[in-house]
Every structure is written in C-alpha cells, then in structure tokens.
Amino acid sequence: MALIVQKFGGSSVADAEKIKHVAERIIRAQIDGNQVCVVVSAMGDTTDELIDLAESVSSKPHGREMDVLLTAGERISMSLLAMAIIEQGGKAKSFTGYQAGISTDSAHGSARIWKLEPERIRKSLEAGEVAIVAGFQGFSFENGDTTTLGRGGSDTTAVALAASLKADVCEIYSDVDGIYTADPRIVPRAHKLAQIDIDSMLELSSSGAKILYIRAVEFARRHQVPIRVRSTFSADAGTLIYTAIEGDNMEEPIVSGVATDDTQAKITVIGLPDRPGKAAEVFSVVSESGANIDMIVQNVSTDENHLSDISFTLPHSDRHKVVEALKAKQADVGFQSISHDDEIGKLSIVGAGMKTSSGVSAKLFGALAKAGINIEMISTSEIRISVVTRADQLKEATRIVHTAFELDAADTAIVYTGTGR
C-alpha cells in the first residue's frame, strides 16, 4: 500500500462544488489502494480578504495576530473538505498545524519548520482515515503560539509531511497541469514535461517559474521526496519531479526549460573604490535593509582612479528601500553615485545535462545576438545560465531561445521517458 501526500491549493477548493470534486478525487485515490494524507490551502481569495480586514483595522498589523487571523482560512477549508469526504461515504479527520505536530521557530509570517512529529496523522492514516492537514501553519516550539510559514507555505507543509511520513510521492494539485518548457502565455509552442530532475526544478523555481515555491523544492531535494505536479481538474499525470536517476534509459536533457522573470530591478553602484572589502560594505548595507538580491556583476574599472562599478538585481518591491539605504551610507562607503533601472527582464535556461555539455552558453548568446537582443548581465550555475535583457525584449528573447534549444512542441530535445505512474 502506497502512502501519498496530496496538496490542494486555494483555486482547487475555491467553492463548495470544487471542494466536493476534490473530495471525490481523494476518495478515488484511497479506493485505488493508497493511504492519503491531504494538505489544503485556504479557499480561493480568503487569505486576501483576511489581509484586507487586517489592514482596515490596523496600518501595520501585528505579526502574532496576523498569523492567528490568516490561519482561520485553512481551518475553514480543511473542515469543509473533511465534511465533504464524510458526506460521500469516506472517513476523514482534519488537523491544525499544532495537531499535526508541525513546530516552528517564532518568526511570525515566515516561520521555519523546527520539527515534525505527525503522530496523530500516522494514527489517522492507520485507521483508514484521510488525514487532512492545514497548510501554511505551525506552532512556535517556544510558546505554542500559532505561526505561518510564509509564501508557498502549503507546498512546504506538504513536502515536509511527505518526508516525515516517508510518503511514496507528494502530489501538488493546482489549476495548472504540470511543468512546461516555458511559460505558455509567452511561448505558445511550450510543452509540458513528463518529468524533470529536482536540481533543474530548483533552478527553474529560483529563476521565476511560479509553479512551485523554491522553499518546497529545496525541502524535497534535501529529503529526496519525489513530487508530481498536476491539475485538480484533469486526469493528466502531470509532471514528475524526480530526485534520483532511476533505471538505465534515462538520459538527462541538456536544456529542460526556459524561465522568465519580469519582477526584478537593477541597481548600479558607480565609482566604488577598487579596494578589498568595499563590495562587502555595499552588500552589508543591502542585507541590513532586508532585501534579497539575485544576480551580481562587478566591472573592475580600467581607469587610473581604481574605481569600479557593481550592478545587482533584486525584486522591484525592494528597490526603493535599498537605494535609500545606500544613499544614506554613500559617504561612509565612498562611492560616487547610484543608478537604478526597473525595465529589465531576466531569462534563464536550465537543464541537468548542461553539466556535461559544452557550447550551451555560446548557443544561447549567439541566438540572442542574431536577434539583435543585447545582454546586460550574465550569471551561471552548473545547470543554469541567466541573462538580463531589456524588459520589453524578454518575451521575444524567450521565444527565440526556446526555439534555439529545440524545445518547441514538435521538437525532441527532451527525452520522454514515460510518467512512472
């Protein structure tokens, strides 16, 4: 008997009809011979509505109380889903983060999981029940207060539970049916991947792909949890994210997909003294302001003044505060000026096969150059190359690169190996 963790996002349980449909799906998985643990998000727009309420009584809602408020959303969806399963003849029990044994640190709004002790979940599964766990929430191991895991928290809950319960697979259900070679809204010829290795998925998630939150993918990678991304509203097998090469015939694709990100801005610190420690000073100011930076490029100046420029990218939403923080320290750090650019786009190609293939970057740069698209920044990892372009060229660049790497639907760069269903 297999043990499956199934996670249903907010759009999958947005109303009573959808909840009943999800209940049916869960019961079917049980009838197929599986133990089923379900992680559920708040219904549809509930979380946004609760945030609106909070902002209507407080200009800066208190972190502890915000977590109490937001976790009401999952209480509602999990109990309704349990009722719906029971109504359809199944057995089900819902559990809060506390009841599921998900203890965290006390960082309200972005708590990290401390320990998982899902004893009640194990008992519930052994009793033949569908164990339904509230996503996104835990409790502080210090004081028992309710905490939330932050953005993508329900994905993290699901993967963490799958790891702890030693589940055979963690299925992430939403309204998209899998991982595509590129965003189909940008690249009409993008196609769904039957599977992808988890290292490549991690790079895709960190390069702007919105399907799975990077934190959940990191957790799955560390704990070797296979994930299947699939649609609540179709029988399609979706995309399997595998954690290890299984079998003989599996050849890793050179490039699995193209990710795009139009949420970044660029800041350039100009005329920084070219001395050891100066870059560190810049980034300690950035770090103190609480911003997450992404790409960094330093150009050592060749002029006689020994000055250099540093450019880096970060989310639009952090740009203003970082520019202000740096300006406040301009005299201390000793740079000449600062500029920023909100009109950039980031494109990344990702693939586990890049490790062993040469010529990938040459092909990428060549395709873009041929189309007259200028590359402003480059960063690479073992299995990813990212470039920054003008924002208004991002979509065109994506389509060109998708074609150049033979990812278009009729092409065969990807090795299809079946779904392992």
Added chain:
Amino acid sequence: MALIVQKFGGSSVADAEKIKHVAERIIRAQIDGNQVCVVVSAMGDTTDELIDLAESVSSKPHGREMDVLLTAGERISMSLLAMAIIEQGGKAKSFTGYQAGISTDSAHGSARIWKLEPERIRKSLEAGEVAIVAGFQGFSFENGDTTTLGRGGSDTTAVALAASLKADVCEIYSDVDGIYTADPRIVPRAHKLAQIDIDSMLELSSSGAKILYIRAVEFARRHQVPIRVRSTFSADAGTLIYTAIEGDNMEEPIVSGVATDDTQAKITVIGLPDRPGKAAEVFSVVSESGANIDMIVQNVSTDENHLSDISFTLPHSDRHKVVEALKAKQADVGFQSISHDDEIGKLSIVGAGMKTSSGVSAKLFGALAKAGINIEMISTSEIRISVVTRADQLKEATRIVHTAFELDAADTAIVYTGTGR
C-alpha cells in the same frame, strides 16, 4: 485595581469600524485602572455564513469538523480586535479556547466546560496586556480536539473566565442597553432595570428573555459572578445582575419583569391510565426523543375509567418528533389519543419579592380574566408564575400584566437603588 471581563457579541464587532470602536472602549477601561480580559464572538453573520458553507458540502455536517469550522469565526474577530488595540497604542494578545485553558467534554456542538486553567490569561493580564479570548470554544480534555459550547457559548466563556479569574464584574456588551421589564417591542412602556437579582434573571432567561443565555446565568449564580448587561454603543451603565443583597437599603421588587415566549407548542396525551408510573412512561419516551420540555400539567380524570390527561409544552421545533415518538409507543403506554397545539403563548412574571408577598397570583389571574384572556396552563416557582394563553392574545396579555403590576415607565413598583457603578 479591578479585574473586568468584557464580552462583546457578534453585532459589536460586525465590521472594521465597530472593531475599532470596541478597541477604544477596551483601552479606556484599562486607562480607568482596570485589568481587562475580553471575550469575543464571531463577527456579525460569520457563523451563519460558515453554517451555510457546511450545508453546501454536506447534508449532515460532521460534529467534530463543524466545530473546527465554526471556531474559525472567533479566530478572525479576536485577532482583528488585538490588532486594532495595538494600532491604537495598547497592548493586547489573543488566545484560542485551548490557549486559554478551557477544557471541555467531547460533546461536539454542545460541549460542557470541564476545567478552566487560564494560566496564560493571568500572565497576559499581569503583563498589562488586554487578554482577548475566543468565545464559544474549548478543547476536549480527552483528545485535544476543538469543541464548541453551543448556543450562547460566548456568554458562558465570559462568565466562566470571570469566575476563574475572580473578576470583579463580567460585562456583557451587545446592541441592547440592559434588562427591561418586558420586551419593548411588545410593551412600549417597558423600562430598563438599573439592577436585578440573579435568581430573577435566571427565571427571566428560562421564560423566554433573550438577552442572556440561561446557561451563563446559571454559571454566574453558582459562582457568584456579578454581571452587567450594557450596550457597546452607549455610555449607559446598563443593568447590574447582582448575586447577593448588598447594603441595607435594597428592597427586592415584588415583580421585576414580564417575560414572553412564543416559541412553545403544547402536546396533550389523552386517556392515560391513572396508575403510578404511567406519567413516567410518557416522559421517558419524550426524553429519549431528545426534546426539552418546559411546563407540565396533569389533570386527573374524575370519570369511572380512571383515565387522566397530561399536557406539556416544548419548543415548536421538537413537537413533530415527540408526537411521532409517542404515537409509536401508544400501545405500550396505553393512552387513548394525542393532540397538539402550536398556537400557544407563554407569559411569565418574575420577581425575588414574590417569595414573601401574597396575592401575586390572584392579581395576575384577575387582570387576565378582566381582559377576557383565558389561561390554559399554569406553572409556578418560588419567584415566577407562568401562564399559557392563546398565541394571538400573548402581546395584549403582556401589556395588561405589565400595567397591572405597575411596571409601566412612569410607575414605581421597582425600587431603584442606583447602579453601583
């Protein structure tokens, strides 16, 4: 420094503006030198909306899951109220029933409080915080599951906490400003009582007055918790429900008020053998059907067949099932027939002074007779007389009795003794 428990009902926290207003009121009570523990209900119609949701996924929502669902309502209101207090410069922390140490039995939907261990509440109050507790909810001492206390549960939470914390007073806030001598919608000349003894309040609550749930009043009486009923939206001192005669000058009013109840139906079991144990057989059938009965009248028949009739009243909603249950046992119990009457009204006069006054019932019956209103059933306690009339005569009867006992606004049957504020 006094310790006050303040309970705010759903209409008091129905929207963001009202929550901010309540926050202001609470802060003022703290500034006046009180420690303040607050019990809060779900916002406005939240509970009804959640019930609708449950009924849209399940024809008979599961008790355990219904409790998980409904308690989401108080999570929302309590966290919003805490945020609003913090926003206005106060200190506040919200607590679930579990965190407040309210353990109950496992009767989902109508759990009884088992034990109160409000350690976290005490610490919060000592730290100068407003401790905000979710009304209506607790946790099963058997398995830690979420439970709810049933109708009027938030009043019960407030009174129980006041008893456990040894509060000086339990203030119950709603959109009505106190206890009236009669329902002002029926008796325009009804007036607000400055105070009333808790025995009389208990009789009023059990005779149809909707202001306070009888269970909370019983709890307050047993634990000697003074209650003040007042309006969230005015500075009026409301009505003090006192638990013991204090001082010398307080004279108990003969009749404090007139309660009406149009939610009862009457069932008559006709031709029951006049033998010991036969009445018990009837009421064990009634009891097994789960109905709560109110008044009982038995007329011993004078005919040679030694048959008697028994009439009793019970909520309309229980009438059908009780009639069916009795019909099913007709042969076993051996009565001749059964009749029912949904068109009855119940009127009660209540007052602690009735214990020591004679002539009260004569005055009541005389006033009704003079107006041509027939009395169908009578039941009495030490401080209450209830009569059943035709439903369509109930309002007229109430006005007549209110006048007969000199309760009309300009009259002075009530001894006003100030508010003790």
